Amino acid sequence: MTLPLKFVNHTIEDYAMQVTFDPAAGKGNIVYNLSLIKNEDLEYAITVLKDASRSGVSVSGLVRFFESGEKVGDFIVPAGCTGIGTMCSITFDGLLIRRGIPINPIGGGIVEIENRTPIRFTHMILYEHTTIDPLQVLISQKTTSVTNVMRRGSGNILANIREFHMEAEPLVGMVLDELASSSYSGILEVGMPNAPLLGVPVNPQYVAIAAVGGTNPMAAIREGGRRVKTQAMKGLMDITEMAEISTF
Numbered sequence: 001m002t003l004p005l006k007f008v009n010h011t012i013e014d015y016a017m018q019v020t021f022d023p024a025a026g027k028g029n030i031v032y033n034l035s036l037i038k039n040e041d042l043e044y045a046i047t048v049l050k051d052a053s054r055s056g057v058s059v060s061g062l063v064r065f066f067e068s069g070e071k072v073g074d075f076i077v078p079a080g081c082t083g084i085g086t087m088c089s090i091t092f093d094g095l096l097i098r099r100g101i102p103i104n105p106i107g108g109g110i111v112e113i114e115n116r117t118p119i120r121f122t123h124m125i126l127y128e129h130t131t132i133d134p135l136q137v138l139i140s141q142k143t144t145s146v147t148n149v150m151r152r153g154s155g156n157i158l159a160n161i162r163e164f165h166m167e168a169e170p171l172v173g174m175v176l177d178e179l180a181s182s183s184y185s186g187i188l189e190v191g192m193p194n195a196p197l198l199g200v201p202v203n204p205q206y207v208a209i210a211a212v213g214g215t216n217p218m219a220a221i222r223e224g225g226r227r228v229k230t231q232a233m234k235g236l237m238d239i240t241e242m243a244e245i246s247t248f
Contacts, residue, residue, distance in 0.1 A: 008134070009127035011233060012090050012105045018236055019094025023175075023182035027240060031088040032064075034072055034234035035218045036081045041226045045084065048224065049245045052217040055150040056116075057157050059186035059214040060087040062242040073235045084218075085242065088233055089160055089186045089211040095175050101168045104203070108134030108160040108213065110143050111188065111198060116153040118189050118210065120199040121161070133232035135160070135213045139222065146220040158213030159188055163206040166193040172209070183239070186212040 020028035037045050042065075053061035066072050066083030077083040096103050109124035123143060125134035135158045138144065148155030164172060176187065188210040191197030197208035215230050222228045
């Protein structure tokens, strides 16, 4: 029996439904990305992760490191490598769904930043048309300049976008208020009803929200000439098992 293809929008829904993260309590399961670096690049990676958190290009400052041979879900970190677990921005979609807010994940792409202000999406891969996470694809194409954004405030970062019905605006506002004092800091921009956001059109009576891509720090590490292998939406992790990168 041949298994049908599973497109990314369905994967997002599967994981988002399992998110139990409570921003106020700082507890519950989040969706995480898993990246692999060489052991000798760990100190460099920690420095980049700290810079990414400070400059606002990462979803969260929370991180978890895995040593060689350590099991992460169904995966074992290879010899000579360190695993890095970071929060995936799809966690936000899970928070909306838990509040009874139906969402439509649109896609992931590259956002042009000028003077720390998002201008527009310059590339976009729609979730419903791909079986591979768009941000994984775009990192491999070397289309980012996350380091420039971190240092000078202008460049290209990874981001994604989703939409919700405008009748849910008050509920979404409550979620955004809760996130303001939590470990999640990945909201890039919120649109207006019936209006495109950063050049991406929305359906009638819908509002779009763009979020920073959770793999931006990994793109920055790669821009520094280090080898990184990333798997977005690797699984679910208890947020209490993670620590702020500033503590390393």
